[in-house]
Structure formats: structure tokens, C-alpha cells
Amino acid sequence: MTKKMWYSLMATLMITVLVLSACTTPATEAPPMTEPPETEAPMTEAPTEAAGTEAPMTEAPTGGQVEVFSWWTGGGEAAGLEAMMGVFAEQYPDVEFVNAAVAGGAGTNARAVLATRLQAGDPPDSWQGHAGQELIGTYVAGGQIEPLNDLYESEGWIDVMPETLIPLISQDGNIYSVPVNIHRANVLWYNPAVLEANGVEVPASIDEWFTAMDTLQAAGVTPLALGEQWTKMHLMETVLLGTLGADAYNGLWDGTTDWGSAEVKTGLDNFAKALTYANSDSSSLSWQDAAQLVINGDAAFNVMGDWAEGYFRELGKAPNTDYGWAPTPGSDGVFQFLSDSFVLAVGAPDAEAATAWLKIAGSKEGQEAFNPVKGSICARTDCDASLFGEYLQSAMDDWSTDVVVGSLAHGVVANDSWKTEIDTALGLFVADSNVENFQAALVAACTSSGPCK
Amino acid sequence: MSRDKDRFLNILLISPSILAVLIFVYVFIGWSVRVSLSKWKGLTADYTWNGINNYLELFKDPRFHVDIRNTVIFTGVFVFGSIILGFILAVMLDQGLKGEGFFRSLFLFPMAISYIVTGVVWRWLMNPAAGSRTSGFNLLFTNVGLDSLVNQWHTTPTWGIAAIALAAIWQMSGYTMALYLAGLRAIPLELKEAARIDGASEFQIYRRIMLPLLSPVTLSALIILGHMSLKVFDLIIAIAGKQLPLDVPAIYMWQVTFDGLFYGKGAAIGILLLISVAVLIIPYIRYTLKTEAQS
Numbered sequence: 207m208t209k210k211m212w213y214s215l216m217a218t219l220m221i222t223v224l225v226l227s228a229c230t231t232p233a234t235e236a237p238p239m240t241e242p243p244e245t246e247a248p249m250t251e252a253p254t255e256a257a258g259t260e261a262p263m264t265e266a267p268t269g270g271q272v273e274v275f276s277w278w279t280g281g282g283e284a285a286g287l288e289a290m291m292g293v294f295a296e297q298y299p300d301v302e303f304v305n306a307a308v309a310g311g312a313g314t315n316a317r318a319v320l321a322t323r324l325q326a327g328d329p330p331d332s333w334q335g336h337a338g339q340e341l342i343g344t345y346v347a348g349g350q351i352e353p354l355n356d357l358y359e360s361e362g363w364i365d366v367m368p369e370t371l372i373p374l375i376s377q378d379g380n381i382y383s384v385p386v387n388i389h390r391a392n393v394l395w396y397n398p399a400v401l402e403a404n405g406v407e408v409p410a411s412i413d414e415w416f417t418a419m420d421t422l423q424a425a426g427v428t429p430l431a432l433g434e435q436w437t438k439m440h441l442m443e444t445v446l447l448g449t450l451g452a453d454a455y456n457g458l459w460d461g462t463t464d465w466g467s468a469e470v471k472t473g474l475d476n477f478a479k480a481l482t483y484a485n486s487d488s489s490s491l492s493w494q495d496a497a498q499l500v501i502n503g504d505a506a507f508n509v510m511g512d513w514a515e516g517y518f519r520e521l522g523k524a525p526n527t528d529y530g531w532a533p534t535p536g537s538d539g540v541f542q543f544l545s546d547s548f549v550l551a552v553g554a555p556d557a558e559a560a561t562a563w564l565k566i567a568g569s570k571e572g573q574e575a576f577n578p579v580k581g582s583i584c585a586r587t588d589c590d591a592s593l594f595g596e597y598l599q600s601a602m603d604d605w606s607t608d609v610v611v612g613s614l615a616h617g618v619v620a621n622d623s624w625k626t627e628i629d630t631a632l633g634l635f636v637a638d639s640n641v642e643n644f645q646a647a648l649v650a651a652c653t654s655s656g657p658c659k
Numbered sequence: 660m661s662r663d664k665d666r667f668l669n670i671l672l673i674s675p676s677i678l679a680v681l682i683f684v685y686v687f688i689g690w691s692v693r694v695s696l697s698k699w700k701g702l703t704a705d706y707t708w709n710g711i712n713n714y715l716e717l718f719k720d721p722r723f724h725v726d727i728r729n730t731v732i733f734t735g736v737f738v739f740g741s742i743i744l745g746f747i748l749a750v751m752l753d754q755g756l757k758g759e760g761f762f763r764s765l766f767l768f769p770m771a772i773s774y775i776v777t778g779v780v781w782r783w784l785m786n787p788a789a790g791s792r793t794s795g796f797n798l799l800f801t802n803v804g805l806d807s808l809v810n811q812w813h814t815t816p817t818w819g820i821a822a823i824a825l826a827a828i829w830q831m832s833g834y835t836m837a838l839y840l841a842g843l844r845a846i847p848l849e850l851k852e853a854a855r856i857d858g859a860s861e862f863q864i865y866r867r868i869m870l871p872l873l874s875p876v877t878l879s880a881l882i883i884l885g886h887m888s889l890k891v892f893d894l895i896i897a898i899a900g901k902q903l904p905l906d907v908p909a910i911y912m913w914q915v916t917f918d919g920l921f922y923g924k925g926a927a928i929g930i931l932l933l934i935s936v937a938v939l940i941i942p943y944i945r946y947t948l949k950t951e952a953q954s
Contacts, residue, residue, distance in 0.1 A: 318917045324702055344920065348702035435902045487787045489814050489902050504792065623700060626919030630722050633903025637725075637816065 271302035272559035274548070275333035277316035279309040282516060286580035290386075293575050294566045301559045306330055324350055329551040331560035336617030337385045337547040339459075342377045343621020351549040353380035357561065363568050366586045370610040374618055375547070383547035384568040387582035390601055391613040392444045392534040392542035395508045397500050398527065400427060406506070408532045412448050412476055415507075415535040419483045422506050431505035432484035433496035439615040439632055441509050442477045448536025449473035452609045459612070459619040461657035465649045474641050474648075481636070489636075501529060509534055511544065511616070515597045516581030525596045533604075541608035544616035545585060620656065627651035688933065695926035702920060713927035723928075726908045729820040733907065734888040736824035737831070741884050742877065744828060745835025750865070752836070753843045763840070766833035774830070778897020781826035785812035785898070813899050820905055823895055827888070835880050842876035843869065875950075882943040886936045908932050 278287045284307070291303050308316035320333055329350065335341040345351045358364050358381050364372065367385075375383055396408060401418075404425050409415035419429035432438065447455045449472055450463070457463030463470070485505060488496070497514045499505035501523055508514070518529050533540065548567045554560045566572040573584040578593045587606040591599050612618025614625065631647035652658035695714070698707040717723045748766055752759055769777070786795040787810075793801060800808040813822040846869060854864050870877075892909035899905045901914060908928050916925030 321702055321917065321920075325704070344702055350702065434900050486789065487811075487814060489899070489904070490782075490787050490812075504790075623919045623921060626915060626921070629914075629918075630903065633906070634721055634725075637904050 269300050270556040270559040271304055272332065272556055272563045273304040273306050273330040274563060275306045275308070275316070275320060275330035277308055277334065279307045282580045286387075286576040289575040289579050290566065290572050293569075293572050294563060297566065298559075298562050301562060303563075324348070327553075329553060329555075331551055331554040331556055332548050332563055333551070334546055334548055335383065337375045337383050337545040338612050338618030339621045340617025340625075341383050341547070341549060342375075343623070345549065346377055346380075346382055347621075350552050351382055352552055353382055354384065354550060354564070355379075355381050357384075357564060357568075361565060361568055363586070366588050368587065368605065368610050371543070371585070374543075374610065374612045375545075383549045384564050385545040385547040385585035386567050386573060387546055387577050387580055388585050388601075388605060389544050389582050389616075390512045390541055390604070391440065391544055391616060392447060392537045392540065393510065393512050393514070394532050394534045395497065395500055395510060395514055396530050396532070397503055397506055398530045400503050400506045401530075404506075408530065409535045410532075410538060412445070412535045416479060416483075419507070423483060428485050428499065428505040429483040429507060430480065430485075431491075431496040431499035431508040432481070432488040433491040433493045434489055435629070435633055435636070436615055437493050437496060437510065438481070438488070438636060439629060440511070440613075441480060442632065443614040444509050444534040444537065444542065445477040445480055446470070446473040447540065447542055447611065448534055449476050451536075452540045452611050456611055456619075458652075459614075459656070461652070461659075465652045465658065466645060470648075471641070471645060474645055478635075478639060478641055481639075511613075512597065512601060513581060515595075519581075519595070531597060531600075539608055541604050541610050542613050543605075543610055544613040544618055547585075624651060624655035627655055691926045691929055691933075694922055695930045697923045697926075699922040699926075700920060700924075701922075704922075709923060713923045714931070716924065717927055717931070722903065722906060722911060723908070725903065726906050726911050728817075729905065729907050730889060732818065733820050733824050733827075733891060734885060736821045737827045737888045738881060738884045740824065740828040741832045741835045742880055744832040745880065746839050748832065748836040749839035749843055752840055763837075766836050768833065769830045770834045772830065774827075774893040775897045777826055777830050778894045781829075782898045785822055785826075787811045787814045813905060816904065819899075820895075820907075823891075823898055823905065824888075826898065827891070827894055831884060831887070835884070838876050838880050839873065842873045846872050878943070878946075882939055885939050889932065889936050889939070 276287065278284050287305070287307070291305065294301075294303055308319050316334075320330075323329060324345075335345070341351065363384075371385075372381065375381055375385065394408075400422075401408065404422055404427065406418045406421055407414075409418045422429040432441065446458070450458070450469055454463045454469060458465065458470070485491070485496075485499065491499075493510055493514070494517055496505075497508050497510055497517055498521070500508045501518060501521060512531075515525075515529075515531070518525075523529055548564055550557065550560050550564060568586075570584075570586060570588060573586055574589050574593060577584050577589070581598070583589070583594065583598050583602050583605055587602075589602070591602055594602065614620055614628065617625070620628065628648065628651050631644055631651060634647070635641075635644040649658070693706065696709055696711065697705060698709040699705045752763060752766075756762075784795040786793075786797065788794060788797075793809075796812075797809045800806065811819070813819040815822065850868055850872075851864055854868055859867070890909055891907060892913070895905050895907060895910060901910060909932065912925050912928040912932070915921045915928065
């Protein structure tokens with residue numbers, strides 16, 4: 207009996223071993239992949255030495271492939287990427303381009319997939335990320351992306367990008383990503399006909415804005431079109447910027463402006479007041495729905511990034527007659543930006559090809575191919591303005607002259623953890639309208655995930 | 660001799676699945692428990708011991724309080740609604756009416772749809788817009804003169820989650836009906852007839868005879884619907900997206916882990932979800948195993 211038992215046990219074990227080995231055969235690539243994380247650590251500490259490990263690759267510049275990971279799977283974004291891939295294929299015909307795009311709005315799904323790949327030590331050569339702290343706080347802290355200062359110097363990008371942009375995409379003097387496009391967050395969209403019918407001027411300051419919205423509300427017009435929760439965060443950051451001004455707003459993110467201060471309280475009170483002018487069904491509307499309220503004349507104002515302009519054009523509307531724009535109240539002369547950018551992975555399977563891709567992403571040709579299709583402006587200030595429409599031309603002018611600050615809702619100024627905590631505080635605030643609790647939660651969030659001590 | 664051979668074969672055939680379950684369920688549960696006791700925040704794994712601080716923080720977290728409240732409301736409305744509606748449908752179908760097969764499939768069909776599809780459709784139906792943009796149920800109510808029924812649906816403060824439960828009831832009441840119908844068919848007709856001869860009214864028959872005999876079915880329905888509602892995620896995402904008033908633990912877990920990179924906290928929410936489901940399921944499994952062994 208017991209002997210039989212032993213036999214069965216042995217046989218079971220053998221089967222198990224067979225099954226397991228069968229399971230592992232497709233993953234023969236896995237073992238080498240688990241090694242890079244160990245080599246990552248020294249690279250981040252001494253970035254210049256990293257070139258040493260890549261040296262063998264520079265001797266074989268032709269061939270190879272570059273895997274580029276993004277969430278550009280549809281619409282103008284995907285078409286823009288295709289256009290940029292065309293430029294890449296022209297200049298590097300020998301390098302195979304692998305488009306590893308993962309569908310999902312604003313990259314939520316893509317980032318989850320990327321996180322899994324990075325944890326498994328299987329990074330793509332280059333991936334898309336919102337420029338700024340969303341990249342830096344996550345991937346630099348994890349030692350997963352390389353600094354690109356050398357590339358910025360050799361390609362002359364420092365001279366063609368706005369001076370105030372560079373600190374926002376750097377950490378400790380190292381630049382970590384190549385911005386491909388620029389969107390503006392602080393844009394106030396309005397319906398010119400509705401404003402004219404009610405004798406309202408385009409407001410320049412927050413107080414003027416509130417007065418205008420009082421007039422509109424009295425006339426029975428919804429003053430402000432608002433959508434789901436993230437659009438409320440978008441509104442909050444522009445109101446904070448309008449109240450505090452560029453310097454104090456920047457200070458919120460580097461710890462020099464106190465979140466518990468009276469000015470911030472004023473900003474939050476303004477935000478709370480702005481919410482009272484919004485449509486009552488905001489939480490069931492997407493940003494498109496909210497923007498459409500303005501176009502249809504159901505609402506007067508909408509605060510949204512300038513991708514809304516692409517949407518208005520899609521609807522067949524004409525600039526200045528069907529929709530007008532201005533910097534959000536109190537933010538004239540300030541360009542609150544967000545940007546899609548590409549990084550170089552630490553331990554990239556083909557670092558040479560990845561660098562070639564980044565050169566295209568930062569080049570005039572690449573950006574001129576991508577941006578008119580996507581409906582954004584170039585991160586470079588030397589792009590040909592005639593390729594762009596009326597709104598984008600005005601944005602290009604502002605981009606090269608304004609003070610540049612970063613957006614919160616779109617990942618420039620706060621890392622993911624901090625942003626999630628702010629989002630939770632904001633959600634609770636929208637439900638209970640308690641400004642004191644909101645401010646206390648924001649102070650706590652800055653301490654737990656931001657630079658505040 | 661042959662019994663030994665059988666046993667050998669049995670173990671052999673079952674071993675791959677035992678192994679797979681062991682690794683992919685229990686080892687991973689163990690790993691999640693470990694992560695939930697760590698300070699892991701950010702993309703790189705960090706197993707620094709943090710005790711039960713993640714759990715303590717959650718119990719203090721006002722957002723988690725919203726989650727618990729929403730889960731309780733959702734579970735209550737969804738389970739109660741599905742069971743009542745399912746029972747009524749089953750009793751009606753049990754009257755031997757013409758076209759029973761047709762209606763049975765009709766009521767069961769929603770179950771074949773994924774929650775995402777249900778969510779998208781109900782998002783349109785429960786559109787809370789007012790004025791000229793009114794649509795869905797609200798438009799229907801206005802047009803037939805039932806203006807008092809027009810409401811904010813899932814955007815109602817505090818109780819909005821109950822509107823989501825309506826969509827879930829629509830989807831799952833057919834399934835409950837199928838459970839009850841099978842139960843009703845299993846009750847011998849003689850019992851009903853004997854009760855009628857004793858002068859019991861139809862209501863009394865259902866109240867005193869059918870319902871008690873159906874209690875195992877009710878229990879099954881309660882457990883199955885209950886654990887589904889604790890884990891609800893896709894339906895809410897499809898109807899309302901990530902919005903705090905409709906937050907539930909599963910959505911919080913997703914957001915805090917993958918958007919906020921608080922892996923420790925996310926794992927803690929996952930473990931609490933697991934415990935809440937286990938509290939519901941384990942007594943049921945033991946009960947089922949016991950009754951099966953008896954019969």
C-alpha cells in the first residue's frame with residue numbers, strides 16, 4: 207500500500223515538473239529580463255556611466271527595433287503618431303518601429319500595463335507619459351528612466367524650448383523626457399452670442415467673472431458648463447492659478463507656498479463659488495458634453511484644455527463666431543501647460559534605436575508632422591505657424607512669450623500619489639462643500655506625498 | 660488493487676489544478692496580505708514592515724466610510740430587489756400560462772449581457788439632465804405626465820448608488836427567477852393540494868408552505884447576489900465613471916493602487932474585500948457540503 211502511495215506521489219511530482227516546464231518554455235526570454243532591475247540602481251546614481259553599458263550598441267547603429275509604448279490608439283492622436291512614425295521611417299529606415307499602444311482614456315489602462323511590465327523587468331524602449339511630476343515622481347523615483355541632458359544639448363533643444371518649461375520637466379538638474387506636443391489648460395471658452403445677448407464682456411479677473419456669471423444666472427442662462435470629477439480638478443487648478451498668480455501657484459508644488467495659508471483659502475473659496483454657477487448634472491457629463499453646452503448656447507462659459515478646440519472643429523464650428531477663448535480669469539500672460547512626452551528606459555532593450563526615436567520626437571520635422579494632426583502646438587517654439595489653425599497660432603504666440611506653469615490634473619506639477627490624494631479630497635469636498643475640511647485634507651496630502659514637511 | 664490504481668489516477672489527474680489553485684489563488688492571497696502590511700508606495704516593491712497601519716488608516720479614511728455606506732446601500736437594494744422581483748416572476752411563470760418558455764428566456768436574457776453593456780444603456784436611460792436636454796426615463800416620465808417621478812438618478816446625493824442597484828436588479832432578477840422557478844417545481848403538488856383541502860388561502864399557501872420550503876433557494880440567492888454586490892466595479896464605472904459619491908471599495912482599490920501607486924493601501928482594501936466576501940461565502944459552502952453529505 208505505502209509503496210503504491212510512493213509511486214503515485216512520484217508520478218504526480220514528475221507530471222508536475224513536466225507541466226511546469228511546459229509552462230515556462232514560452233517565457234525563455236524572462237530570465238535575462240529579470241536582470242536589468244539590479245543594474246538599474248548604479249545607473250541612476252551615476253547617469254553618465256550608463257553610457258558605458260550601452261557602448262556596444264553604438265557600434266551597431268543600423269538595424270534593431272524600437273518598441274514605443276503609448277495610449278494613442280484613436281483619433282488625431284493615433285493619426286499624429288502615424289505621421290511621426292513616417293518621419294522616423296524616412297530617417298531611420300533600418301530600425302523597425304514597434305507601436306505598442308494600449309487603448310484607454312488618458313492612459314489609465316496603459317499605465318497599469320506599463321507598471322506590470324516594469325515590475326517584471328520588461329520595459330519598452332520608450333514610453334509616453336505626461337511631462338513633469340507624473341513621470342518624474344513615478345519613474346525617476348523608481349530608477350526606470352534615464353536623464354536626457356546630453357541629448358538636449360546635442361540636439362539644441364534647450365534653445366528652442368521656453369526657458370520656464372525646463373525646470374518643470376527636470377529633477378535635480380536632470381531633464382527626463384522629450385515633450386512632443388503642448389496643450390494649454392487655462393483656457394476659458396465662451397459662446398460669443400450668449401455673452402452679447404446678455405451684455406457681458408469677457409472677464410479678465412476672477413471678480414469680473416463672478417459678476418458676469420451673476421448677470422447670466424439672473425437672465426436664466428447656465429453660467430458655467432462643468433463635467434465629471436476630473437474636469438472639476440481642472441477648474442480648481444485654473445481658479446487657484448487665477449487667485450494666487452504664477453509664482454505662488456508654482457510655490458504650491460515645490461513647498462514654498464503654504465497650503466494652509468489665507469491666500470489658498472481665498473482660492474478655494476473662489477473655487478467653491480465657481481461650482482455654484484455650474485450645471486446641476488455635471489457629474490454625469492464628460493468633458494465633451496460640457497463643452498457642447500457652450501457651443502449649443504445652453505451655457506456661457508467652460509474651462510477646459512485646448513483639446514476642446516479640436517472637438518469644436520470636429521463639430522463643424524468656426525472660431526470667434528461659434529466659440530471664443532481667453533486665458534482663464536486672472537491668468538493673462540501665464541501659460542498653464544501639459545504635454546505628452548517620451549522617455550528613455552533604463553535597461554532599454556535597444557537604447558540606440560530608442561535614442562533615434564527620441565531625436566525624431568524632439569525634432570522640428572517630427573513635431574510639425576504630429577501636432578497639426580493631433581490639434582496641439584509644438585513644444586519647440588520654431589515650428590511653422592502656417593501649418594496651424596487660428597486658435598493654435600494664438601497659442602503658439604503665447605507659448606513663446608508667456609510665463610509657463612504646469613497643470614495639476616494633467617500630471618505636470620504633482621506626482622501620482624499626491625494627485626490621487628488631492629482627487630479624493632476634491633471628491634469629498636464636492637459632496638459636502640466644507641472648505642475647512644478640504645483645505646486641511648490638502649495640507650495633509652502635501653505632507654504625505656508632496657514636498658511639505 | 661484496482662482501488663489503489665484508481666486513487667493513483669485520481670491524484671494524478673487532479674494534481675495540476677490543485678497546484679494551479681495553490682499558486683494562483685492561495686500564494687497570491689498570501690502575497691497580498693504581505694503587501695498590505697508593507698509601506699509599498701510607488702512602482703518599486705517595498706516590503707518595509709508597516710504592521711496594520713494601512714488598515715487603521717483605511718478605517719479613519721472618510722472616503723472609505725463613503726465606500727462602506729455605498730456598499731451597504733447597494734447590497735441592500737440590489738439583493739432585496741432581485742429576490743422580491745425574481746420570486747414574483749417565478750410565481751407568475753409557475754401558474755402554467757401559455758408561452759412560459761418565451762417569457763422564461765426573456766427574463767433570463769439580461770443575465771447574458773455584461774455589466775459594461777448594461778451600464779452604458781442605463782447611463783442613457785438614467786440621464787439626469789434637466790430642461791431641453793431631458794432624456795431617457797425622465798423624458799418618458801414627463802411625456803406620460805408622471806413629472807413627480809423625474810429625479811436625479813445616480814447623481815442624487817447619498818442615495819445615488821441605489822439607482823445603480825436598479826440596473827443591477829434588472830440584470831440579475833431573471834437569474835433569481837430561474838432559481839426560484841426550479842425550487843417551486845421541486846415542491847410536490849400534493850402539499851399544495853392538501854393545504855387547499857384544509858382550506859388555506861393562496862396567500863397562506865405561499866406564506867406558510869412554499870416560502871419555508873424555498874428557504875434553501877433564498878439562501879443561495881442571497882449568497883450569490885451578496886458576494887456579487889460586494890465586488891461590484893464595472894457597472895458603476897460604466898454608468899458614472901470614477902466619481903467619489905458613487906465610490907465602492909473595488910473602485911477605491913483600483914484608483915489608489917494603479918493611479919496613486921499606494922500598493923500597500925490597495926492590497927489592504929483587497930484583503931478587506933476578500934474577508935467580507937469570505938464571511939458570506941464560507942458558512943454557505945460548509946452548509947452546502949453538509950447537506951450534500953447528508954443526502
